[in-house]
Amino acid sequence: xRRHLASLLIVVALTALxxxxxxxxxxxxxxxxxxxxxxxxxxxAGDFTGARRYVHSAKQRPWMVADAQLQEQxxxxxxxxxxxxxxxxxxxxxxxxxxxxxxxxxxxTLVGFRQDFDGAWRISGM
Numbered sequence: 399x400r401r402h403l404a405s406l407l408i409v410v411a412l413t414a415l416x417x418x419x420x421x422x423x424x425x426x427x428x429x430x431x432x433x434x435x436x437x438x439x440x441x442x443a444g445d446f447t448g449a450r451r452y453v454h455s456a457k458q459r460p461w462m463v464a465d466a467q468l469q470e471q472x473x474x475x476x477x478x479x480x481x482x483x484x485x486x487x488x489x490x491x492x493x494x495x496x497x498x499x500x501x502x503x504x505x506x507t508l509v510g511f512r513q514d515f516d517g518a519w520r521i522s523g524m
Contacts, residue, residue, distance in 0.1 A: 424484040424492040425511055425519040431480045434496070434509065437521055442472035454512045454520040474500050480509070491522050 425433070437452035446465070450458055478498035485493040491510045498505045512522035 427480055427482045427484075427494070429519060430484070430494050430509075430511055433511065433519060433521060434478065434480055435476060438472045438475040438478075441468050442476065444469060452520055454522040455514050456512070457520075457522050474498070484511075 433452050437449050440446075440449035440452070475498070477500040478496050481495040481497055483495075485495070485508075491512050493508045493510050496507050496509050498507070507524065509521060510523035511519045514520050
């Protein structure tokens with residue numbers, strides 16, 4: 399019992415020495431899909447302020463204020479589905495493949511997610 403406890407304490411101590419993000423977990427496919435849908439749903443409704451809540455704080459830009467092109471694109475983006483199996487991009491970002499299928503057309507792209515200061519996963523790049 400003591401040996402097991404000592405081993406556990408050593409692992410915990412070594413983990414504390416690792417760089418931040420080294421053991422970062424990725425959002426689940428369902429969580430990533432929920433963020434994707436909420437972001438594009440807000441844009442489709444013209445709620446640019448609401449859409450900003452789903453973009454990582456370090457990635458928010460002035461274009462989020464009002465962009466007609468994004469709003470036009472939003473209904474189509476709601477047909478896109480996050481594929482399982484995140485691809486680590488860096489210690490902070492996690493990439494997911496996104497498959498879009500609508501009106502007989504298909505497209506694939508990558509979307510990045512990053513955990514924000516409040517612990518929530520948000521879109522960090524497309």
